[in-house]
Amino acid sequence: MARAVPAVERAFDVLELFLDEHELSAPEITAKLGLPRTTVHELVGTLAERGYLTPAGGGSNRFRLGVRGFQLGSAYAERLDLAREGRVVAETVAERCSETVHIGVLDGTDVFYVAKVDSSHPVRMVSAVGKRLPAHCTAVGKVLLAALPRQRLDELYASVRLTAMTDNSITNRRALRRELDTIAADGGVAREYCESNDAVACVAAPVRDQSGEVVAALSISAPILRWNEETEPALRELACEGARLLSERLGHRPAG
Known part of the structure; x- marks a missing residue:
């Protein structure tokens, strides 16, 4: 098996939190994963930029799953x-x-x-x-x-x-x-x-x-x-x- 890439694993760790939570803030993600605050902000920012997370709105600084994950899931289901x-x-x-x-x-x-x-x-x-x-x-x-x-x-x-x-x-x-x-x-x-x-x-x-x-x-x-x-x-x-x-x-x- 190829060596796992830590940054990719952390990104998936962030996404998988949303399997059980509808919305999460960056501080909540930091607490749940035990990662440095700056690392979480970089991960969340990148995932949001790529459409895997999206701001929950209302100025709450919270995030929910974005449309990109749904698109991947739909593509998987179709196959x-x-x-x-x-x-x-x-x-x-x-x-x-x-x-x-x-x-x-x-x-x-x-x-x-x-x-x-x-x-x-x-x-x-x-x-x-x-x-x-x-x-x-x-x-x-x-x-x-x-x-x-x-x-x-x-x-x-x-x-x-x-x-x-x-x-x-x-x-x-x-x-x-x-x-x-x-x-x-x-x-x-x-x-x-x-x-x-x-x-x-x-x-x-x-x-x-x-x-x-x-x-x-x-x-x-x-x-x-x-x-x-x-x-x-x-x-x-x-x-x-x-x-x-x-x-x-x-x-x-x-x-x-």
């Missing part, structure tokens, strides 16, 4: 068939169940959501495309982890602590391994009950590409007030159906 096709399938699935549907991919030990369609109910799960969550806390993540070779799984979590998002989150590597083995034996379908959100349950199924590899997962999430012994099997079946449809759209053809 990513999974996001485009996933959105189409997610809309179909959401229309049938009226619950929130996500398409997620694995990025290290995190899940990254590339498509989402909201529930039509007034009480719904709050999330967003581009959101990242620890894979071990989500049904989507567990589907994707269960599809990995066990050696790769061990490498991923060799030095990663399993943090808890709720009291129901898995925090033990051995327990996670057992659950992933169960998921793999059950066709790759996973569930989670209040593991990433105290009030939400979810079921997810694997999405395969033309080579047969699991490249994503489709999930259906619902508040636990609408989750019971009758709804869960129906949502599981629908998630599997949606995942099969998306797999077909990506060129997958089941053997036989």
Whole structure:
């Protein structure tokens, strides 16, 4: 791997702060990153000049993400068939169940959501495309982890602590391994009950590409007030159906 360029890394560190913050001032960026004040001012000025940041207005000396980042993200999405096709399938699935549907991919030990369609109910799960969550806390993540070779799984979590998002989150590597083995034996379908959100349950199924590899997962999430012994099997079946449809759209053809 080529040597990392410190100035470029710092610029990305600044931009990535805005994944969690709508607006930030230069002093706030300085405090969060622990960089010299002059360095931050130079970085922010350069990023603003190139359109990656823009003044928030009102004379507040605060900044928000600029249009250039949106343009790059849009260009990426246009070239990513999974996001485009996933959105189409997610809309179909959401229309049938009226619950929130996500398409997620694995990025290290995190899940990254590339498509989402909201529930039509007034009480719904709050999330967003581009959101990242620890894979071990989500049904989507567990589907994707269960599809990995066990050696790769061990490498991923060799030095990663399993943090808890709720009291129901898995925090033990051995327990996670057992659950992933169960998921793999059950066709790759996973569930989670209040593991990433105290009030939400979810079921997810694997999405395969033309080579047969699991490249994503489709999930259906619902508040636990609408989750019971009758709804869960129906949502599981629908998630599997949606995942099969998306797999077909990506060129997958089941053997036989």
